[in-house]
Every structure is written in structure tokens, then in C-alpha cells.
Amino acid sequence: MMISGRTLGQGATSEAKMSTEFFRATSFCALSELDYNALGVSEGGNVLVRTKFGEVVVSAKKDKGLPSGVIFIPMGPWANALVGPETGGCGTPQFKGVEAEVEETKMVVLDVRELFADLKAGAETS
Amino acid sequence: MIVEDVLCPFCGCLCDDIKVEVEDDKIVGVKRACRLGSSKILGHERTKAPMVRVDGELVETTYEEAYDRTARILKGAKRPLLYGWCSTVCETHKKGILLAEEVGGVIDSTATVCHGPSIIGIEEKGLAGSTLGQIKNRADLIVFWGANPAEAHPRHTMRYSSNSSGMFTPEGRRGRKVIVVDVRETRTAKNADKFLLIRPGTDYEVISALRMIVADKGDLVPDYVAGVAKADLEEVAGIMKAAKFGALLFGLGMTHSRGRYKNVDNALSLVADLNGFTKFVVMAMRGHYNVAGFGQVSAWETGFPMSVDFSRGAPYFNPGETAACDLLARKEADAMMVVAADPASNFPRMTVEGMAEIPVIQIDPFPNPTTLLADVVIPSAVCGVEAEGTAYRMDGLSLRMKKVVDSPYPTDEEIIQNILDRVRRLGDDN
Amino acid sequence: MIIKGGFVYDPANGVYGEEMDISIEGGKVVEESRDGKEIDALGMLVMPGGVDAHAHIAGAKVNCGRIMRPEDGRRGIEPKTKLLRPQTGYTVPNCYAVGYRYARLGYTCAFEAATPILESRHTHEELEEIPIIDKGALTLFGNNWEVLECVRDGDLDKLAAFISWGLSASRGYGVKVVNPGGGEAWGFGGNVKGIDDPVPNFGVTPREIIRGLMKANEILRLPHSVHLHTNNLGKPGNYETTLATLKAVEDIAATRDRQVLHVTHMQFSAYGGTGWRDFESKAPEIADYFNSHAQFTMDMGQLIFGSATTMTADAPLEYGNARLLHAKWSNHDIELEESSGVVPLVYGRKMPINAIQWAIGLELALLTKNPWQVIMTTDHPNGGPFVNYPEVIALLMSRAKREEELASLHELASKRSSLPSIEREMDWNDIAIVTRAAPAKILGLPEKGHLGLGADGDVAIYDINPTDLDPSKDHSKVKEAFAKAKYTIKGGEVVVRDGEVVAVPQGRTYWVDASVPEDQAAKVKADLVEKFAKYYSIQMSNYMVQDAYVTHPRVVKAGVI
Secondary structure, three states: OEEEEOOHHHHHOOOOOOOHHHHHHHOEEEEOHHHHHHHOOOOOOEEEEEEOOEEEEEEEEEOOOOOOOOEEEEOOHHHHOOOOOOOOOOOOOOOOOEOOEEEEEOOOOOOHHHHHHHHHHHHHOO | OEEEEEOOOOEOOOOOOEEEEEEOOEEEEEEOOOHHHHHHHHOOOOOOOOEEEEOOEEEEOOHHHHHHHHHHHHHHOOOEEEEEOOOOOHHHHHHHHHHHHHHOOEEEEHHHHOOHHHHHHHHHHOOEEEOHHHHHHHOOEEEEEOOOHHHHOOOHHHHOOOOOOEOOEOOHHHHOEEEEEEOOOOOOHHHOOEEEEOOOOOHHHHHHHHHHHHOOOHHHOOOEEOOEEHHHHHHHHHHHHHOOEEEEEEOHHHHOOOOOHHHHHHHHHHHHHHOOOOEEEEEEOOOEOOHHHHHHHHHHHHOOOOOEEOOOOOOEEOOOOOOHHHHHHOOOOOEEEEEOOOHHHHOOHHHHHHHHOOOEEEEOOOOOHHHHHOOEEEOOOOEOOOEOEEEEOOOOOEEEEOOOOOOOOOOHHHHHHHHHHHHHHHHHHO | OEEEEEEEEEHHHOEEEEEEEEEEEOOEEEOOOOOOOEEEOOOOEEEEOEEEEEEOOOOHHHHHHHHHOHHHHOOOOEOOOOOOOOEOOOOOOOHHHHHHHHHHOOEEEEEEEEEOHHHHHHHHHHHHHOOOOEEEEEEEOOOOHHHHHHHHHOOHHHHHHHHHHHHHHHOOOEEEEEOOOHHHHHHHOOOOOOOOOOOOOOOOOHHHHHHHHHHHHHHOOOOOOEEEEOOOOOOOOOHHHHHHHHHHOOOOOOOOOOOOEEEOOHHHHOEEOOOOOOOEEOHHHHHHHHHOOOOEEEEOOOOOOEEEEEEEOOHHHHHHHHHHHOOOOEEEEEOOOEOOEEEEEEEOOOOHHHHHHHHHHHHHHHHOOOHHHEEOOOOOOOOOOHHHHHHHHHHHHOHHHHHHHHHOOOOHHHHOOOHHHOOOOOOHHHHHHHHHHHHHHHHOOOOOOOOOOOOEOOEEEEOOOOOOOOOOOOHHHHHHHHHOOOEEEEOOEEEEEOOEEOOOOOOOEEEEEEEOOHHHHHHHHHHHHHHHHHOOOOOHHHOOOOHHHOOOEEEEEEEOO
């Protein structure tokens, strides 16, 4: 179950989103100690998180405050790669409580520009 | 020179006691602000000049050209979406609404990806609230539900809630109980007297169980509700009823989870129920410093607080149909103007794909992922630092933001006025 | 401009339906105008522009009503035009609709009835957006900690200095008092039960608060008197509280040529009965009292059947309404100052209580002999929206209409009120008094509500020939004509023609600048510095409404020096 939310680091960099600080502050996934160890992620390693809406590679962190089965990704483009567009008739997507699969990966975390690179490129021809 | 009592243009706390040190019209120091506020007031990398996209690349241009391009895009669009408005002042909102009327567009705020469900909950039930100072002076119980002020509103607890002191709360934190309900043990939870860990997406069930217990129908509640032991719920309900003045402060944990506005509806009902026994108030912990202001301005100008569609000439409001995410996901919007917000980061990826396919205009002091999708970029002054104007705190209190230093950039209000003038001229030519 | 040939009703100047011309120049009524403009009012009814002395049209609680009631916003929708912004709402119209709709009724001035000082900036933001009409806001004082402390200490000079400061801080026009003491008690969920029930933690009674504020109001020689929403408002049997309140202040004298106390929306304070079952009208008792006490005035607070949005600083009342009706409920407490609530409801013709309430408002207006003592309001939008004023006018002018209405109501309206036996029908002069002349006099606006030399050039012209229309029989024509002014002229400019808005000037905002001795002001300031340091959630320097929020001020001077 993936939830997203605000953090101090995310907030302090939210108006400097092209910075490496923002990248560091929001492109990670926090896991409970139990889940982290079970995945066999190496120190500083990455995970691939997949939901029915999309997938994204983020770095992995332990967080003692998280119960097993819940992962946390700070509010931002990495988390939102995993969130679905439907708003249930109220205008607001469900940003928290998305069923997700997590696996250890050797793939690298895309930076902000890389995350969006394909989007506008695709639109240029239209 | 020290400028006193500056308002902080970051979160919904809208702290108004900041000291800003200015030398040669440059900000050199910030006192009293939290890390979030200081970082904004001290400044970040700026978009240096207006830009337009040529052959796939953003190239610098003049303001005049950027305004013209914007006006032509908005005027030419059938379903333009004017979105954002959370990090700017109410004076900008007024112009923005006028522009939306003029182009027959849809105007929507970032509330629709934050506390929009709270507003819909209020439409269902009303909201029993107060100003933050009332909580500071009277509350002997604070309940944070799906809210983590330690990270999102760092000075809230000290200035207004759990750790503040006032007339009937001279002992501050020692004289209060603090309950935190969340799906993870946040930093806020670590400061609580009672932490209730619930499973994601079970807010509605847990609130319903509390309402049953508060109404003395606890015998109908099963031993466990969404994984929470009944005894814990009874303890929480007991603390709530025993309080002299309780405050339920809820965050995005409630509005972003399964149930969304129904969670809020239920929480508002719980608070209404509690008033049968004691005094209780409830408040949404609004994120951006003036996202609440857009709702206020929009309500008095259009009758509705967000997601207002002017395509019929008269305001039409139906979030779920006319909210920004809906319009983009349905690929209905054919142009988008983004003011003081960053939907490319904050919308679901599949919704952002709808943005990438249409002309996007960005008005913002800072570059961000929305810039990467924008066809016109218009840099503006930072409200509350380089431009004055009105903002509404999370409790609905309006305050005037100061201008601390001069800016080479025009204000959001001036930019929208320029665009509006050009749109009207295009209208006259036709 | 010359308005030619109309039947002019200008009761303040003793003009009762004379065929005469009115000249306006430079925005004012003058002896002779030479600008060549003419308005043909031949065979029409000409009155000063209407003045609404009590309506909730701007500020936090009005906007709260809009936000919690999208279903109301969807009523009364009118798209934008080349000249006009879009309109929405019936009980809680958007700002533009407020201005346009008043103008269409021939009204040129309306006062917001309640603004807490702390949230006045918001009130003014909305007032600024209301087009055409002049306006002002009454500032809430009845539960303010500084007031309670001054009253407790018996320091009336300091209290006067605080009122002066509060009016200036809120850019407010007068002293509004709502359920004195009750709003503070509501801070912990309580209320006060009568004028001698002490306010928890402050050791003062509503009687002392009302007397203190009235005396301070008179020390300051404010243009308006204290404007009171009584304790126990909305409750069966409350007429006793109302009469006790009036008797408690009989010894206080006005220091200006006006009433010493205005009791607002009296309909809600004129109830008999020990509960809802034996609920009945006590309007005759209230009217009798007013008939022998000329120093007091009231407004009707007439109920209109259909949708209403109740909104008041009387928060415990609203909580009670919401519990009783299982309705949506919003509450908003304001630190150190007030509380408030908003509850939407529907008044039904077949609901016994509502039907009796409807009768009470009319009884009050018709049984009070002097029309200068009882002015027309619906306490918009508590009793119903102001757009129904033409309906109220028709009811006041026609016994036949009242009988038709009574026949469609729950029978208790006839049994528990004296309305069926009331023969009085107001005439055009009475209507001119209760809708313009008296509200202007009561508010203390010498340039409003009349058409004498020097008055504001605010005129309403209705397509009615008072010499050949019998309002008693043709009440539907009366209602129709008052709903759509033939012309509304604001400051010498035609703003409505044939019931449609044709110009949208910006009106002015009245506020009162009352001077006080420096030593008293200093005492108040010292108190406030401490209150801001310890109790308020904002800085004192950010508190006062800045000039940017009142762009067209009309500052009225008053005070001790």
C-alpha cells in the first residue's frame, strides 16, 4: 500500500524543484524495517515500485514509523507516477492508499528532467 | 534594516511575526520562520526572463510577446483551463476569475488536489470551526488526524495548537492532551499522548466507530475496527467527550485516502455529535499559504469555491466534472494556464500526460516540472516578499502580506491584467 | 438632471405625493440643474433611494453560507453580459448579484449587520466587490474581552476609547451587539439564559454589557445607536427577555437626535409560549411597549416562506437550530471577540411555527403606530432574501393580500397571532418611511433617505400612479412595480432603467472615526498590547484594516473631542 505526503525536505525545496535537493528530498521510498530487509535492498540501493497506474524507480530508505505493508513516497512527480487519474466524482485523485508492488532493482532513479523528457517530446509532433 | 511582522508566504499557518533583514534591497536574513518559510523568503533559483517554446526548446522573449502568445492561446481555445492560484494573493485571484469569465474557461485551484474533498464534505455537513487563536486560548485536547504538522506546518503546534498557551491554557502542552491518528508513526505522532495507528483507507470506518461510541451505542461496535482495538477507540472517544474544548485538525490523510470527501463528511459529523456533550471544533490543515484565499474569492465572486466553469457564461460548478484533473484526464482541456502552482509534479502522471498534449502557459517565479511542459513561461514577483496583497490563513482569517524588497519582475496581478487587456483587444478585433 | 413630474414621497421633508421636480447635480439634490438631462417621471411614484439598515451581505459568514450551499448558488443564475458580471445564488448571492439586485429594487444603500473586528478585512474585501450601492458594516462588540473587562471594571471612558479603536480597526460604522455574553460563553459550549445570567469567567451580566455599551456609544455621540440582537433570540417565551432588556435601559438618553437603542429583527425576539407546542406571538405586547417608548426603534426581520440561510453571531442559537432541524451546521468562533454560526433552512407555509413567525413580523410593523420606529427588513438572509422586499411592501399595504396568504398557511398563524384582526394598511408615505426615510434616520445618515437640498442624488422611480392605483386591491401590481424600479438613480447617475441595470458605478463605504482623549486611548492601547502578546494569534501591527481595503471611503466624524 503506497501513501504519499509532505515532508520538511519536500516542502523546503518545493519551489526549487529543478534542484538536486528536491531530487534527494522526494525521489525515495520509505519502507518499514521488516519490508526493507525482506526485499534484500543493499545500502543506498533502489527499488522499482509498480501500481496498476504506472511504475517508477526510487531509492529505498528504512523508516521505523512505518508499519509493514505500507510504503511512503514524498509528494512529487515520483510518487505521482504511481497514482491513478480517476477522481471518484470529487475532482481529487486518490494519492494515498494505492496498492503497489515493490522489488529491488539495479535500475537508476530518473531525475526530474528525465522523468518529463518523453512527455513534451511526444507532443511536439502533434 | 529589519522589517518586522512579515507574513510568511509558505504554508497555511500564514505566520505573521517573521523578521526579515534587508540590506541594499536584498534579503540577508530571516528570523522566527521555520525551515520551510526561511527557505522561501531567502529565495531560490528564478526563471530569469519570459520564454516561449520554439522548435521544442524554450527561448527567452519579451513580456509583450509572452502576453500576446498567451492571449492568443486562451482566446483560440475552446476549453481553456486556468489552474493553480495557491501561492499568490487574492488580488490575483480576482483578475484570474475575470479572465476566466472573459475566455469562457474553467478556473480551478490546487484545492482540488488537496482539500477539495474537505470543501465537498463541508457542502454536505457544514463545518464547526473557529479561528486558530480560539484553539490556542481554550483547547485542552488536540486531535491531529491524517495530519503531520511537524513536517508540513512546522510552527503550527507552537503558535496555535498543542504547544501554544493562552488565556485558559496557561500550561501549554502540559495542560493538554494530544491524540494523533495516522497510518504511520509520524514525527507529530511522537509528540502525542495517544497514537492511533490505522490501516490506510480505513478512516471512514474508524470515525464511524467513534461516532457510535460517542453516541453511547458502543455495544454495536465489534472488538476490532479496521485493525484498531475497540478498547483504544473507547479510550479516544472518552478523552474527546471529557475535553472542555477539543479541536480536530485533519490533513490530507483524510482527503487523499479511500473515501475522500466522505471521510471528511464523517469527521465533520463526529465533531457536530461531540458538541452535544462538550465544545469541539474542526479545521482542515490547508497546505499552501493562500489556497484558502482562492476558495474565498471564488465563492464571493462566482458563488462557488473551486472548479468553476464559465463556458456557459454563468458559473457552473461540478467537481468531478469541472475539476482540473478531470478535464485533463478526459483530454477535454485544450489549453492550460498555470499560475503559482506546479501541476506537473502534483498531478498523477496519467493526468500530466493530458497537459503535455496541449499548450501550457506558466506564470510563476520559479522553474519547476511544469516549466518543462510549458509553451509560454512568464516569471513573476514572489508574493509576500516582492509584492503585497491579501492571503487567507487556514482558519479563514485574511491578512495583508507585505512587500519587503523590490523586484525586477511584474506581479501576478499585473501579468494577468496584461493578458486580460490583450484578450479583450482580440475580442474587439473579431 | 431633472426628474420631472413624478408623485414625490419624501416624508423626511414633509412631502406627501406632491407632483414636483427633483434636480440633481454633482451627485446631490440641488435647487436647479442646468445639465439638460431629463427623466420623465410623469404619473410615477418617486422616492428617495431605498436604505437597508440590516442585512448580511458581506464577510466570512456570508461566504461560509455560499461555500456550504452550492445548491443555493445554483439558484438565481444569470450569465455575464457586456456590462454585468455573472450572478449566482438566492439566499447567498455573489457580490455582484447583491449590488445589481438592490439597485433593481430601487435601493441605493445597504449595511452589513455584523462584522467581527478580526475578520473585517474580509468583510471589506466583499463590500468592495458589491457594485453600485453605498454600504457600511456594523462592528461586533458584545462579546469582546476588552469590552467585558471595561464593563466589569466600570470604566466607561476606556470602553468608549476601545469602541473608537475597534471602529477604526474594522473600518466599521456602529456598535453591533449580538447575544451579549452568550458568544463568550459559547467559547466553552455554553450560553447565557437571560440579561442577569453572568458570563462565565468574566463576572459580568448581559444587562451590564448592554448598558455599558449604550452609555459608551452615547459618550462618543456616534451617528447610530447600539444595534442589539437580544439574548434568548429565537426561543419561545423570549419576549420577556426583550421587554426586560428595554426596561433595563429606559434611563439612558441619546446624545444625538435619534433613538437610543435599535433592537434588530424583532420578529425573532417577540415570542410567547413555554415551548414550541404553545408557541405564540407576543408582537402586540412588544408593539404596545414601543408605542409608549419613542426612544427605541426596531426592524421587522420579516420571514419569507421558502429557502433561507440563517447566519448570525449568535452561535449557540445556530447550534440549537441545527439540532432541531437536523440541518447542515457551520460554526465559527473568533478568538477574544465573538462566535457565529450558519444554518440553511426552509420556512414552510404549513409549518405552524413558521406560519406564526411570518405573522409576527407583520404584526410588529402594523401595530407599532409610528412607522419611524419600525423599519422593513427580512434580516437577509435569515428571515429570507432581500429580493422579497416587494412582497413585504405588498403585505403591509394590503389586508386583502394578508388574508389570501393566511388562508394558505397553517391555521395556527391565525389563532396564535392577532394578524387576522389588524385592519391597518400602510400608505405610500408609510412605505417611504419604513424602507428609506427611517432606516437612514436610524443609521444616522443625514444625506440619505430624503430628497431635500444637499441630499445624495439617490432616487427610486416606480411605475405606479399612486393617485389611481389602490394598493389594497392591486397588491400584485405594487409588488411587481417595486421589484423592478423604472429608474434607480445613484448619485445622479441612472443605474437602472426599466428594471435592468444600465450602469455599474462603485459605491462608497461609510465608517466612523470617533475621537477620544489621548489618555484613554493610551490605556486601551496598553491593554491591547498585552492581549496581542498573550492571546491573539496575530501581531497587533497586522490587525487593523488597511486603507487598501476601503477604496471609496466616506468617513463620518464623531467622538468626545
